[in-house]
Amino acid sequence: MIFDIIKRSLSSPRVLISVEDLFTNAEGSRMPDVDAMSLTASIARRVVDSCGICALAMDDVDERMVLSLDYGKCIGCGHCIEAGEGAFFIAGRILCGVDRQSLVRRWDVESGTEIVSDEVAMTDDANQIRSIVGRALNIRQVDGGSCNGCEAEIGALSNPYYDLERFGIHFVASPKHADMLLVTGPITRNMAEAVKRTYEATPSPKLVVAVGACGCSGGIFAQSPEVVGGVDSVIPVDTFIPGCPPTAAMLLTGILQTLRTNRISPLRRN
Amino acid sequence: MTTNPTTRDAEGSAEGALRLLHNGNARLVSIFGSVDENGAKRVHYIADVNREYRCINVPVIGALPSATLISPAAAWHERELHDQYGIDIDGHPDLRPLVSHPADYRFLQVQGVGVCEVPVGPVHAGIIEPGHFRFSVMGDSVLHLEPRLFYTHKGTETLFEGSEITDGPMLAESVSGDNCFAHAVAYCQSVENAFGISVPPRGRSIRLVGLEIERMMAHIGDLGALCGDVGCAVPAAYTARIKESLLQASTRFFGTRYWRGIAMPGGVRRDISAENARDLSSVIAQAAADFADMTHIILDTPSVLNRFEGTGVLSTKVARDLGVVGPVARASGVRIDVRHDHPYGHYRNITVETPHFQQGDVLCRARMRIEETRISARLIQETLHGLAAGIISATVPRDGSAEGFSAVESPRGELLYWIRIRNGLIVRCHIKSPSFQNWPSLPFAVAGNISADFPLINKSFNLSYSGCDR
Numbered sequence: 241m242i243f244d245i246i247k248r249s250l251s252s253p254r255v256l257i258s259v260e261d262l263f264t265n266a267e268g269s270r271m272p273d274v275d276a277m278s279l280t281a282s283i284a285r286r287v288v289d290s291c292g293i294c295a296l297a298m299d300d301v302d303e304r305m306v307l308s309l310d311y312g313k314c315i316g317c318g319h320c321i322e323a324g325e326g327a328f329f330i331a332g333r334i335l336c337g338v339d340r341q342s343l344v345r346r347w348d349v350e351s352g353t354e355i356v357s358d359e360v361a362m363t364d365d366a367n368q369i370r371s372i373v374g375r376a377l378n379i380r381q382v383d384g385g386s387c388n389g390c391e392a393e394i395g396a397l398s399n400p401y402y403d404l405e406r407f408g409i410h411f412v413a414s415p416k417h418a419d420m421l422l423v424t425g426p427i428t429r430n431m432a433e434a435v436k437r438t439y440e441a442t443p444s445p446k447l448v449v450a451v452g453a454c455g456c457s458g459g460i461f462a463q464s465p466e467v468v469g470g471v472d473s474v475i476p477v478d479t480f481i482p483g484c485p486p487t488a489a490m491l492l493t494g495i496l497q498t499l500r501t502n503r504i505s506p507l508r509r510n
Numbered sequence: 511m512t513t514n515p516t517t518r519d520a521e522g523s524a525e526g527a528l529r530l531l532h533n534g535n536a537r538l539v540s541i542f543g544s545v546d547e548n549g550a551k552r553v554h555y556i557a558d559v560n561r562e563y564r565c566i567n568v569p570v571i572g573a574l575p576s577a578t579l580i581s582p583a584a585a586w587h588e589r590e591l592h593d594q595y596g597i598d599i600d601g602h603p604d605l606r607p608l609v610s611h612p613a614d615y616r617f618l619q620v621q622g623v624g625v626c627e628v629p630v631g632p633v634h635a636g637i638i639e640p641g642h643f644r645f646s647v648m649g650d651s652v653l654h655l656e657p658r659l660f661y662t663h664k665g666t667e668t669l670f671e672g673s674e675i676t677d678g679p680m681l682a683e684s685v686s687g688d689n690c691f692a693h694a695v696a697y698c699q700s701v702e703n704a705f706g707i708s709v710p711p712r713g714r715s716i717r718l719v720g721l722e723i724e725r726m727m728a729h730i731g732d733l734g735a736l737c738g739d740v741g742c743a744v745p746a747a748y749t750a751r752i753k754e755s756l757l758q759a760s761t762r763f764f765g766t767r768y769w770r771g772i773a774m775p776g777g778v779r780r781d782i783s784a785e786n787a788r789d790l791s792s793v794i795a796q797a798a799a800d801f802a803d804m805t806h807i808i809l810d811t812p813s814v815l816n817r818f819e820g821t822g823v824l825s826t827k828v829a830r831d832l833g834v835v836g837p838v839a840r841a842s843g844v845r846i847d848v849r850h851d852h853p854y855g856h857y858r859n860i861t862v863e864t865p866h867f868q869q870g871d872v873l874c875r876a877r878m879r880i881e882e883t884r885i886s887a888r889l890i891q892e893t894l895h896g897l898a899a900g901i902i903s904a905t906v907p908r909d910g911s912a913e914g915f916s917a918v919e920s921p922r923g924e925l926l927y928w929i930r931i932r933n934g935l936i937v938r939c940h941i942k943s944p945s946f947q948n949w950p951s952l953p954f955a956v957a958g959n960i961s962a963d964f965p966l967i968n969k970s971f972n973l974s975y976s977g978c979d980r
Binding site for chain 2: 244245248249255267268270292293315316317318330381382383384385386387388389390391392393394395396398399400401411413414415426428429430431434438454459460461463464465466467484485487
């Protein structure tokens, strides 16, 4: 029997995806991106109307028409892509593991340009990513009331294609062993207390990453009286990973990006 | 109509509903409440009698007689009704809150010398959903298990209310995230049934492909997780790899890993080219062959069999009494499958085998997944091979008032959506998930086993928390 396994292992091609190919890759997330040059006022109005969850909005800022897209709410339903006449297309890359504000992108509709406020670096500097590799990180995953979609993708992180352990990142069984809490939402009324207590049980310094549209903003459940809201409505959150659900590549991006901007290491523990 | 043929919803009395359930061939499907435009409450009973869905709705005047004493499968349905509609249920043996979580909730206590209570959850050790389990143990042996769920209760059914028909799939897909296509299709079929719309053959075929790929992914993942639970790491990693190949194929051909955003009332939103259909078919064939190879290794490993065999037995009697559905029921000798008993969509044009086992242990539930994965692969390949030409969706009216329901065999079993539409808006949507029906049966399979086998038994049921809690 053991020979069968060895034979199979030797004859199977390697499937591990390189970090360069994974970082910021949003394939399969169904989330939209915008071709700013093709944007017109009528398209902007139509896509805002088509959005079932108000992730798209139109504002008047200093007499400029500004279209905003909040990835923290978007569930990738694709209605804007159908209504957007080519100005909206499926995103190839999305930066995850950033603060809540950085999940919102804005475009000046008339000039057809993106309004970039701070330096939202969409870089995939392989060297910088590699510098993270080798640092041990223990993650405790907490489900604050999700539909299990995010959990399915978090589970996929351990499969031979993504192999999160290659970065020295492990999932642990107790918050007391964790450096990072990966929390999915929406936080339901019935889970709010348990999420708070899990946070308190995690030793400092600790990082909290909110996962999925529901974790970022409450998502499609934001209006439900049974739901408290996104993860940050019950515990402090460092970074956010959008998506419904975020793909394994987006989760990996988010975790690595969080480590890049929030340096936490066992050395700081003393 | 493209879906399971159903009798019309008939008004009746609670006594009539109880008489229907008293029939030895009746299997309770669901009991739920609704409020009509005048604010009057109604309770709806759905049962499966000799492979025919029978519905009775009853106006609520005062207390209702409990159906639980006739059919124990009704216990949780009536507790939910009591919780959410404040309807009194006469003679129900246990009306403690089910959905709400009051601080003074009392667990059933097992008393005696040496009996200990072990609380577990809601936050568990793995990457899984939250729920609380209260074990009463004597040494290693579990005497009693009480699951306390609804931690992920999100009020999903009420969120449907006031939504447009076209927004429904979005909500349905987030009821149980790993069975999202089954939920979306069940929702869409209930709308189609309500309006009497027929989905074009090509749309029906693509739905079947999605439903069966979802089943393959679920079953392959489940078997891998079972191996992981008994320390058999190589098959666990290998099955995860096969599952990922299906997720990537879904992305390549349909742009979505979990088939979200594909189903819509009237049909589907994405077509597949002839070339891609051939490619997808070969991916499925490869996945099925790899999985079959791996299952031989799994079933030849003595340490796996030693843990699986005779563990967590759910008897046929308990499975029948509690109205258990899906692979769990079929592993316990209850041969029910919506695809076979109430065929819908393309299942009406294709033969679905319904394998079943008698012993009801973890091994039988594992073997159910193996058999069904093989059958799913065949169904997908046959369907892709004979893919009908034509359009993929029919038009659905934007307004109108109607009622309808539909059942789908999701990877976990019979999933039913019941919907009421008024002037184009959803005013009530009831979701009966297979997990809601199956959860109460888990304690029967766990009692008498050692507590260390609980994760394995629980995994072999693989019930959805969010699907149950909604």
